[in-house]
Amino acid sequence: MYAVIDVETTGLRASWHDRIVEIAVVHLDERGRVQDEWCSLINPDRDLGPQHIHGISAAEAGQAPTFAQLAGQVSDLLRGRTLVAHNLAFDALFLAAEFRHLGHAVPVDARLGLCTMQLAPHFLPSAGRSLHDCRRAAGLPGHRAHSALHDAHAAADLLAHYLTITGTPPPWTPTLARCRTQAWPTVPPSTAAPVRRRSPGSREPHFLTRLADRLPRQQEPRADAYLDLLDQTLLDRDISATEAEGLVTMAEALGLGRADARSLHRRYLTGLATVALADGILTPAERQDLERVADLVGLPASAVERVLADAARHPAGANRRFWQLERGDVVVFTETMAPDRERWQADAEAAGLVVGEAVSKKTRLLIAADPESMSGTAKKARQYGVPVVHPQAYRTMLESLLQPV
Numbered sequence: 001m002y003a004v005i006d007v008e009t010t011g012l013r014a015s016w017h018d019r020i021v022e023i024a025v026v027h028l029d030e031r032g033r034v035q036d037e038w039c040s041l042i043n044p045d046r047d048l049g050p051q052h053i054h055g056i057s058a059a060e061a062g063q064a065p066t067f068a069q070l071a072g073q074v075s076d077l078l079r080g081r082t083l084v085a086h087n088l089a090f091d092a093l094f095l096a097a098e099f100r101h102l103g104h105a106v107p108v109d110a111r112l113g114l115c116t117m118q119l120a121p122h123f124l125p126s127a128g129r130s131l132h133d134c135r136r137a138a139g140l141p142g143h144r145a146h147s148a149l150h151d152a153h154a155a156a157d158l159l160a161h162y163l164t165i166t167g168t169p170p171p172w173t174p175t176l177a178r179c180r181t182q183a184w185p186t187v188p189p190s191t192a193a194p195v196r197r198r199s200p201g202s203r204e205p206h207f208l209t210r211l212a213d214r215l216p217r218q219q220e221p222r223a224d225a226y227l228d229l230l231d232q233t234l235l236d237r238d239i240s241a242t243e244a245e246g247l248v249t250m251a252e253a254l255g256l257g258r259a260d261a262r263s264l265h266r267r268y269l270t271g272l273a274t275v276a277l278a279d280g281i282l283t284p285a286e287r288q289d290l291e292r293v294a295d296l297v298g299l300p301a302s303a304v305e306r307v308l309a310d311a312a313r314h315p316a317g318a319n320r321r322f323w324q325l326e327r328g329d330v331v332v333f334t335e336t337m338a339p340d341r342e343r344w345q346a347d348a349e350a351a352g353l354v355v356g357e358a359v360s361k362k363t364r365l366l367i368a369a370d371p372e373s374m375s376g377t378a379k380k381a382r383q384y385g386v387p388v389v390h391p392q393a394y395r396t397m398l399e400s401l402l403q404p405v
Helices: 058-062 067-078 088-101 117-122 131-137 148-167 171-178 223-237 241-253 260-277 282-298 302-313 315-319 343-352 376-384 390-401
Strands: 001-008 018-026 034-039 082-085 113-115 332-336 354-356 364-367
Touching: 001 282, 018 067, 018 088, 018 148, 018 223, 034 058, 034 067, 034 148, 058 241, 067 241, 082 088, 082 148, 082 171, 082 223, 088 113, 113 117, 113 171, 113 354, 117 131, 117 148, 131 148, 223 260, 241 260, 260 282, 260 302, 282 302, 282 354, 332 376, 343 354, 343 390, 364 376, 364 390
Parallel strands: 001 082, 082 113, 332 354, 332 364
Antiparallel strands: 001 018, 018 034
8 A cells, every 4th residue: 555665875966876775664554554665775876975974884884785675675565655755855856866867767756645744734733744743742752863774664554644634435535536547667686685884882703703714724825915914905094895895805815714814814913902002001092092903903902922022032123114104195085074175184284284175096195074985086996905094093103203203
């Protein structure tokens, strides 16, 4: 009977280049009872826009199917049903645009469905426009906003409330009849599985679990190549999904197994400990940094004490040079930042760095609000092997650059 939809998007302009990043469909029967639900993140193949609003990370979206891969499933979910949404005009605009990108004209329009926001004055005269306020006026509990599935269920609850008030048959019966007969194009089916958001607090499996254990341990081939990549990966003291993929790819290309990688990780951690002990003092911040790196590379907390002991016995390792910014390096800033990008660029130039307008092979570092960004700039940086870091990590590098030698 009803298909309640909600979409999260990269922005507000479907006619420009904004895309859907999450879509949910909740099926209701004629009385407003939930029959089924379906939801998936969408890989928009571009930056994710206002992530502070929808809360979707590039790491999650990067592992999701594209709309083209899910279009057949979406069309099957909507065919023969009346579309419902809170502000249907917005959701319908983006949904129709996604199908149009694939060459399909679909009967998705604000005039071919029900909008719980537009119906609110008839049933909830004291309510405002927002879904939250309409639910409040209807006596419904709050919900998690800006999650497609939660918003779709919230709008479904609101429609069920309207149905309780209006009785049978509802005044929009002609719309129901018209939607049942709308012709939908034949969209090729696909086997792509929908991908939902991770539960809050859940973590990706450690990338080391993707490297097969090898016994006996293999001889280390070209360890410096792996350690150099690890050095760049840990610039911002984080290992993103993209960076983990790069480490796995590099390890496999070098013939490294999990045991080999762990050995190299211990060597790397020992190098950090040696640098930390070079002045004879281990500060709480330095210890915290070592513990953070140990956790990121899959080493137990006890490994920190062992590498500190090794570093104390072999101080010559203090000459090991880790990745760092130098005056004259070219840096590029991308995406919306706070404070604004012009301020970051001015501070970089004052520190003796060169600010580039676009990423090239000469670029030393790309600073992005989301290091997992799928923007064209970030993609080119990864293609050239340019590290991509968060502004906060860059700020720490800048402070190190400004310290007197």
